[in-house]
Amino acid sequence: MNWTDERVELLKKLWNEGLSASQIAAQLGGVxxxxxxxxxxRLKLSGRGKTTTTAxxxxxxxxxxxxxxxxxxxxxxxxxxxxxxxxxxVRPAATVTKTVGSAALQxxxxxxxxxxxxxxxxxxxxxxxxxxxxxLQLSERTCKWPIGDPLSEEFHFCGHESGESSPYCAYHSKxxxxxxxxxxxxx
DNA sequence: CCCTGATTCGC
DNA sequence: GCGAATCAGG
Numbered sequence: 001m002n003w004t005d006e007r008v009e010l011l012k013k014l015w016n017e018g019l020s021a022s023q024i025a026a027q028l029g030g031v032x033x034x035x036x037x038x039x040x041x042r043l044k045l046s047g048r049g050k051t052t053t054t055a056x057x058x059x060x061x062x063x064x065x066x067x068x069x070x071x072x073x074x075x076x077x078x079x080x081x082x083x084x085x086x087x088x089x090v091r092p093a094a095t096v097t098k099t100v101g102s103a104a105l106q107x108x109x110x111x112x113x114x115x116x117x118x119x120x121x122x123x124x125x126x127x128x129x130x131x132x133x134x135x136l137q138l139s140e141r142t143c144k145w146p147i148g149d150p151l152s153e154e155f156h157f158c159g160h161e162s163g164e165s166s167p168y169c170a171y172h173s174k175x176x177x178x179x180x181x182x183x184x185x186x187x
Numbered sequence: 188c189c190c191t192g193a194t195t196c197g198c
Numbered sequence: 199g200c201g202a203a204t205c206a207g208g
Binding site: 020037038077 | 188
């Protein structure tokens, strides 16, 4: 990818809006956060107003789904304050083809593995809260449960802390590894 | 460990 | 000019 005028403008815009370099890199696609930072410096627009210096890092947020037998506790603890899109329709991984580096490949692999075995389109599942991470913001420890239409701008991943043996957080692991027929509408 | 931006320096 | 590697820090 090369820095076209459009991409540079978007970079400036997002940077001034306070997004972190990695977030910008994720939106631009095809570049690393280092590339973004390097570009920012070359453009001499580093010192941005007065924002972000430290990543918010999830506060204390939720204590994932309770291990109780009856999944009743639901999205009530909306911490971190702000746009919690509880009530977001969930979809299976399907085909997440946003080719953006090795990270993309890994994500596709993870989601595919699961979808082949147990994942099926869950029509109305309520997601407590997500960190709304984009593809490049995922790491090995973030929940990779996809949310929204893969082709939509709104598409993102759960992003909560994932278990060591699962690519999903405690909450989504239960959905992913549960036969569709036995799933209950969590609400 | 996660993430942040800053800097260096070979290409 | 570009960006990976590295550094310093929360």
